[in-house]
Amino acid sequence: xxxxxxxxxxxxxxxxxxxxxxxxxxxxxxxxxxxxxxxxxxxxxxxxxxxxxxxxxxxxxxxxxxxxxxxxxxxxxxxxxxxxxxxxxxxxxxxxxxxxxxxxxxxxxxxxxxxxxxxxxxxxxxxxxxxxxxxxxxxxxxxxxxxxxxxxxxxxxxxxxxxxxxxxxxxxxxxxxxxxxxxxxxxxxxxxxxxxxxxxxxx
Numbered sequence: 001x002x003x004x005x006x007x008x009x010x011x012x013x014x015x016x017x018x019x020x021x022x023x024x025x026x027x028x029x030x031x032x033x034x035x036x037x038x039x040x041x042x043x044x045x046x047x048x049x050x051x052x053x054x055x056x057x058x059x060x061x062x063x064x065x066x067x068x069x070x071x072x073x074x075x076x077x078x079x080x081x082x083x084x085x086x087x088x089x090x091x092x093x094x095x096x097x098x099x100x101x102x103x104x105x106x107x108x109x110x111x112x113x114x115x116x117x118x119x120x121x122x123x124x125x126x127x128x129x130x131x132x133x134x135x136x137x138x139x140x141x142x143x144x145x146x147x148x149x150x151x152x153x154x155x156x157x158x159x160x161x162x163x164x165x166x167x168x169x170x171x172x173x174x175x176x177x178x179x180x181x182x183x184x185x186x187x188x189x190x191x192x193x194x195x196x197x198x199x200x201x202x203x
Contacts, residue, residue: 001026045084052121056089059118061165065127068172071182077172078123085121094125097140107131107149108156115165128153 001024011017021028055062064081066074078092093114102110108128116122126134131149135141141149160167174182186192 041080045080048081049084049086052085052090055121056086056119061116061118062121063116063124063165063167064121065124065129065167065169066172067126067129067133067169069174069179071179071186072172072174074125074170074172077170078125081123089119090121090123092123092125107145108152115160128156 003020003024003026007017007020007024011020018028018032020026054060066078068074082090082092095110095114098110111124111128114122114124128149131141131146132153136143136146157167
């Protein structure tokens, strides 16, 4: 069963159109959910634009950290956060694996260089917490390096706090079944295949 032209002429409000759909047993729950999501997203993005203006006006430095399991939606969330922001005072950071030189430096150094300037909002797609989450599981760091990180990270972040850097943290999770579904979708889509790596297989 589908809508007919006369249904749209009869309905002058969204509520009336929904009522017609119910009477005709037209499945519209997903459509309503999507419309509600888009409406709420627009309001929140508008608030984020206002926040960015306030950050720029007050010369604040703000970091938003997105951490979590692979395929849990970090990149998609950052995309929606940044969609309507002014690119002159916002950017995203997704560092690749450390170079040979960086491996010999203090662990936090390469993240420090990516921190925001006054009036800037920076989104981290993964962060220094790699050493607490990914690296020990994958064998990318030693136990000694891991314990050193755990000892230093509160002090490091306290220094950032004392320097008036604002840090907002998000943790994204996903079930193993949901993760596999996302990985399969990436592999079947040539536009998203680059997101899949050997690390994902191990994970």
